[in-house]
Amino acid sequence: MKYAISINGITKTYKDFTLGEIRANIPCGFSTALIGANGAGKTTLIDILCGVTGKTGGEAVYFGEMTDIDDPVLRNRIGYCSSADFFPLSWTPKDIANAMELGFDNFDRTKFADLCMQLRLGDIKARKQKKMMQLSDGNRMRMYLAAVLARDTEILVLDEPASSLDPLARDMLCDLFRKYLVERDGERSVLFSTHNIADMENVTDYAIFMSHGQIIEQGFVEDLKQKYLLVHGDAADADRAKSLMLSFSGSQNSFEGIALAEHAGRLHAANAVTEIPTLQQLSVGLLRKAEAYEN
Amino acid sequence: MKTNTLTPAKAVQIYLGASFGTCILIYTGVLLGMFVPCILFFAASAESVFKDPYVDLYLYVDLYIGLTVSAMVAALMQHTFEKTMPGGKFYRSLPEGFTAYRKMRLGMRYLCILVSCLYLGIICAANMVIPFMNHGTAKCVSVLVWLVHALGLADLIQMIPHGTARAVLSSLVMLFSGFGGVMMVYTGMWYVTVLLAVNALWLLPFSYRAMLNSYRSTRWDV
Numbered sequence: 001m002k003y004a005i006s007i008n009g010i011t012k013t014y015k016d017f018t019l020g021e022i023r024a025n026i027p028c029g030f031s032t033a034l035i036g037a038n039g040a041g042k043t044t045l046i047d048i049l050c051g052v053t054g055k056t057g058g059e060a061v062y063f064g065e066m067t068d069i070d071d072p073v074l075r076n077r078i079g080y081c082s083s084a085d086f087f088p089l090s091w092t093p094k095d096i097a098n099a100m101e102l103g104f105d106n107f108d109r110t111k112f113a114d115l116c117m118q119l120r121l122g123d124i125k126a127r128k129q130k131k132m133m134q135l136s137d138g139n140r141m142r143m144y145l146a147a148v149l150a151r152d153t154e155i156l157v158l159d160e161p162a163s164s165l166d167p168l169a170r171d172m173l174c175d176l177f178r179k180y181l182v183e184r185d186g187e188r189s190v191l192f193s194t195h196n197i198a199d200m201e202n203v204t205d206y207a208i209f210m211s212h213g214q215i216i217e218q219g220f221v222e223d224l225k226q227k228y229l230l231v232h233g234d235a236a237d238a239d240r241a242k243s244l245m246l247s248f249s250g251s252q253n254s255f256e257g258i259a260l261a262e263h264a265g266r267l268h269a270a271n272a273v274t275e276i277p278t279l280q281q282l283s284v285g286l287l288r289k290a291e292a293y294e295n
Numbered sequence: 296m297k298t299n300t301l302t303p304a305k306a307v308q309i310y311l312g313a314s315f316g317t318c319i320l321i322y323t324g325v326l327l328g329m330f331v332p333c334i335l336f337f338a339a340s341a342e343s344v345f346k347d348p349y350v351d352l353y354l355y356v357d358l359y360i361g362l363t364v365s366a367m368v369a370a371l372m373q374h375t376f377e378k379t380m381p382g383g384k385f386y387r388s389l390p391e392g393f394t395a396y397r398k399m400r401l402g403m404r405y406l407c408i409l410v411s412c413l414y415l416g417i418i419c420a421a422n423m424v425i426p427f428m429n430h431g432t433a434k435c436v437s438v439l440v441w442l443v444h445a446l447g448l449a450d451l452i453q454m455i456p457h458g459t460a461r462a463v464l465s466s467l468v469m470l471f472s473g474f475g476g477v478m479m480v481y482t483g484m485w486y487v488t489v490l491l492a493v494n495a496l497w498l499l500p501f502s503y504r505a506m507l508n509s510y511r512s513t514r515w516d517v
Contacts, residue, residue, distance in 0.1 A: 052378070052387040054516040072390035080388045085381035088312065095312030102301070103309045103389045132381075 002028040004189035010058035029186035034193040036210035042193035050080040079153035083160035089133035093124040112150035137164040158192040174203040211290035230277035232256040240270035247288040258285025303402030365473025438476030445472035447498035450506035
């Protein structure tokens, strides 16, 4: 297996928060979701991987060979965009194109113009252009995406790209991810963070779950769906099933949660019903356990 | 590769969005836009407002020139492009990273000096056609020297951790420099200006390096 990024024990220490040690692999040729609650450390990890934030310890190996994130060649290969105010608010699309063209070797102004049209942001050659501060949050994010996708990169690293987008735009984002991945036939990768995986589920191949600055689970989505089960049943059977479950939430009539697939037989014996979980259900189950939200 | 050919002027364009030449024209235009109406107002109201119009008017005009240019330079120098501000993460994700920031800071110094030169130069030229300042050229040169010296002080002030203290102190130093340049000619203490010019020779490179080292370790990628 080729990895776009291998994360070897990265740590970052703040006064009130510690990230890591993080050990994870971002597989090459796939779309990887970094899933976690607010404050889990997703943004910090992404910023470290893209050289926006310095790390306290550990190392990341990019494309199997590069380790110095300050190397301009490596930075040109990474397409990074943050979730809010990535560009100054007084900038117009033309200013963005000018700055991107000067700053990056691989920015294509024509592609940027096409993407702006595709994402319904208008014509960047128009005489009157809106400044970033005049755009809605969703349109700002579209502008960031157009700018980063207009570069010829090998990995996209996006922080919460879907959080401010409407459902149609999220669907368009999924299409753009797929197109980006197939363009280079397995040589390109995507890493994005989210705290709501539901709308991005069908474009997620690999998932990394984070909580309290640590990775609590990672793997290919299909493997994780084999490893875990969604469990539900009547409240009367809850006590027998609960001890076998990783996360549990119950009401007067029923219960639901996540359990390891290896307990399927014993769960069935306890009259619980098991199903293959969706990534959203898996996320909720794993994060509930990690964040200690158990009822 | 572009990353090796990034000049201070191009770095300024990446950070400000507009080209270096456009920035010079805009900032000089703003300064002149503030200067022209005020000088007309001073001239129109000289008889009724000032006790001794010929002395007071000259002083007000001189001080106003010092004030406007120093305020502009103070505003430009306070652009520190923090990570938490809009665009902060974009700047930090550039291939040249901190090198681009370093070049931009140098470019901002050039921008401040060029805008000041252009603005004060236009005022000197105008003063030769329609005199409104005594010793106009000497005052403009003196203000320029004080401002260039203050650029070094402003960089040292950028090393103060507290943001508000930085902004207030930096503005005060700049305004003091704008007035100081004028007053030195008024009081005949021109030798202070000469001393500052000599002092700037070591202060500017020293403060530039010190500010960059401090910024990188405390505010660039923390």
